[in-house]
Amino acid sequence: MKKGLFITVEGIEGAGKSTAIQSVSEALNKTGTEHIITREPGGTPLAEDIRHLLLKPRDEEVSSDTELLLMYACRSQLINTVINPALSRGIHVVSDRFNDASFAYQGGGRDISLDFIKLLDKWVLHDLKPQLTLLLDLPVEIGLTRASKRGNKDRIEQETLVFFEKVRTSYLERAANEPDRFVIIDATEPPQKVRKDILSAIETLIKKYS
Numbered sequence: 790m791k792k793g794l795f796i797t798v799e800g801i802e803g804a805g806k807s808t809a810i811q812s813v814s815e816a817l818n819k820t821g822t823e824h825i826i827t828r829e830p831g832g833t834p835l836a837e838d839i840r841h842l843l844l845k846p847r848d849e850e851v852s853s854d855t856e857l858l859l860m861y862a863c864r865s866q867l868i869n870t871v872i873n874p875a876l877s878r879g880i881h882v883v884s885d886r887f888n889d890a891s892f893a894y895q896g897g898g899r900d901i902s903l904d905f906i907k908l909l910d911k912w913v914l915h916d917l918k919p920q921l922t923l924l925l926d927l928p929v930e931i932g933l934t935r936a937s938k939r940g941n942k943d944r945i946e947q948e949t950l951v952f953f954e955k956v957r958t959s960y961l962e963r964a965a966n967e968p969d970r971f972v973i974i975d976a977t978e979p980p981q982k983v984r985k986d987i988l989s990a991i992e993t994l995i996k997k998y999s
């Protein structure tokens with residue numbers, strides 16, 4: 790049986806991932822193949838519990854390594870119990886964030902050596918790799934202003950402008966290094982244009998793998 794396609798959606802806070810995922814879903818619905826939508830950190834009952842631990846604001850300082858390891862603990866659970874089983878059954882999987890977020894946030898934002906992240910990545914992902922990653926890109930100030938309208942900030946959302954600048958730069962560097970996998974979407978464009986760009990990226994992907 791042909792494996793499902795794995796699509797991930799990335800971007801800094803306020804980039805519009807939720808709306809983008811609706812557009813991905815709309816495009817996939819036209820293909821007649823089943824798909825599921827999941828998210829990171831989270832996506833399984835255990836991983837959602839870890840998500841809560843990760844994002845809850847707390848007085849205790851959270852070490853960068855702890856944060857990274859918890860992200861990969863979530864990822865391992867999601868891959869083994871949700872993503873891989875679905876892909877093997879021919880079901881497409883769309884994930885709101887995946888491993889690029891660890892390279893961008895823990896690598897770029899927290900300055901953890903990319904070599905350490907690559908080690909974890911190899912261990913936890915094995916050969917799993919998204920066929921398409923949509924990177925919703927926009928200036929940090931615009932993203933954070935949009936995100937601040939959503940109410941209470943979680944632990945990571947409370948980070949500084951400089952932190953998110955580093956996250957954005959890391960995302961863009963990864964995209965530049967893997968142009969075949971990444972499609973950069975200009976998230977400052979009007980919603981209809983963003984939707985059109987996403988539909989077109991999914992159509993291209995489906996053609997490529999049909």
Ligand code: TMP
Pocket residue numbers: 802828829830860885886887888889890891892894895945946
């Ligand atoms: P979300 O609110 O966009 O779902 O993501 C939760 C937060 O987790 C967001 O600030 C990005 C962060 N994150 C990381 O720092 N590293 C990761 O590997 C992932 C998946 C998310």
